[in-house]
Amino acid sequence: MKDFSDLTEQELLALAVSLEEEDARIYDEFATGLRENFPESAKVFNALAAEENGHRHRLIELYRQRFGEHIPLIRRQDVRGFVQRKPVWLIRPLSLETVRQQAELMEAETKRFYTRAARRSTDAAIRQLLGDLADEERRHEARAEQLESRLVTPQVREQEHASERRLFVLQVVQPGLAGLMDGSVSTLAPLFAAAFATHETWQTFLVGIASAVGAGISMGFAEALSDDGSLTGRGSPWLRGLVCGVMTAVGGLGHTLPYLIPQFWTATAAAAAVVVVELGVISWIRNRYMDTTFLAAAFQVIIGGLLVFATGILIGSA
Template sequence: MLNRFWPTSRRDFSSLSEQEILALAISSEEDDARIYLAYADGLREEYPASAKIFEEMALEEETHREMLIKMHKKRFGDTILLIRREHVKGYYERKPDWLVRPLGIEKVRAMASQMEEQAHRFYLRAAQQTKDADTRLLLGELAIAENSHHTTAVQLETEHTPHDVREIESQAEHKQFILTYVQPGLAGLMDGSVSTLAPIFAVAFATHDTWTTFLVGLAASVGAGISMGFTEVASDDGVISGRGSPIKRGLATGIMTTVGGLGHALPYLIPHFWTATAIAFAVVIIELFAITWIQNRYMETPWGRAIFQVVLGGALVFAAGMLIGNA
């Protein structure tokens, strides 16, 4: 339970040594080069010009990698530590190429833009944490290079469907809103709505006491909200990932987790058991539909998959609560 509040499976970026920062940068450049080559391969038939640009971006990532390896050899020798982005808390993640196929040009351009923006933030942060002058200079130069890549990716994204500056800024603001509020809030709503089903309905069918059921639901909802909120705050400081303030994300997660659980706990303030249960069941259906709609609207999850994931999960937890309550 405690590691939900203080996750220990990843290192804090601030705790990395300069050798570890260089090793992380090397592995990241390797991964990004492979991703760009995969994008080029997926786009070559339909968008040959864009594919060529991604090939050039991959070559430049390889150049960055070679520069980093030379610096590592100069300072720390030939043995490069095995450290990857999944080992560092708050470090940005890359979605595997096979998860985003078929590769639509708009999706790839947007992802490339995000990749370079995150890499730019990483090098800026890494340079600030480095004391060696040569290493700091190199990381600063790479930050500038990644920023120019970000500009290239934005140009790719707008080449065939140009937008004015106001709309581009609006899109950036919308993306930040999703990263800071929608994604954490959705995770909280799903956790609160689904995870509290079993204890609430187990107590309801075991006791047929609406007040006891409400108290259990209130405790489960508030407890889950606090736990999820602290977990979100502790998991990512948002500096490198670009997901925004951890406090804002933690509040969004914690509040929506609590709301998700209270939705089907509040009906048990009604003294009549079956009336309260019927209303609670209706609220559950509304909650699951709301989660499905948010996934489709903001996370671009297909309706069929969203319904299957949410409804199936909710139904299984609800059934578990009923079976345990009637045992």
């Protein structure tokens, strides 16, 4: 790895060519990743990729005039001082906000590079081109805003917002809701069966903890292994698995924690109250994100929850 201050003018130009090639390809990947869900925003990144290719052509032309045909391969990771970029362009489906933030960071870094490189150059033509490119990078943000205002109309923005919401539902809400429902409902029977069989709060607490954690691990792996998201658009399987597993454990722990109260009937009353709150939250989430009316969601969830609740009590009291 070499220090930026040690680069020759030939190496600076070669590095600039490499940076523009990389940025153009990244913008093209952004456009490809956004095209399915955000087609108009994808056009903005196609235009930015075309501008970066234009910069590359100007740099190569000047390099050929000064140093000949061979351009040494000098990459950003070969020079100290560049920020390591996370490969967000490899994630499918892409988040629109994540892509925009990454693009802003790329433009800021490239602008800083051209500004510093122009100051170090003693060749008038090279210094002029690098300075011009630094100015153009400063104008890229305004250029992107102009393209976005022209291509992304209010109607298109509304459609893209709907697409973003749909991706959020697919990647976070659905696995989280599945986990919360499983954790809140499936752990009711063993918890209350243990409670009414033993009438001991600590033993009931241990059964509840085991049920919640075990269900969380099981649901997390089941969700992560269900599909890789490449065809369904549901995103990273491990993220979905984590969300599902954590929410399953949370659902089970909610009505388990009251059994830390030493008095059995007080703990049981508190646990029952928590169950009512949990079922209400699940009904609200289904109404908010799954286009289910609140009454229908409440009826489905509460009836199922009460049946499992009653099953646990009957078995524990037998």
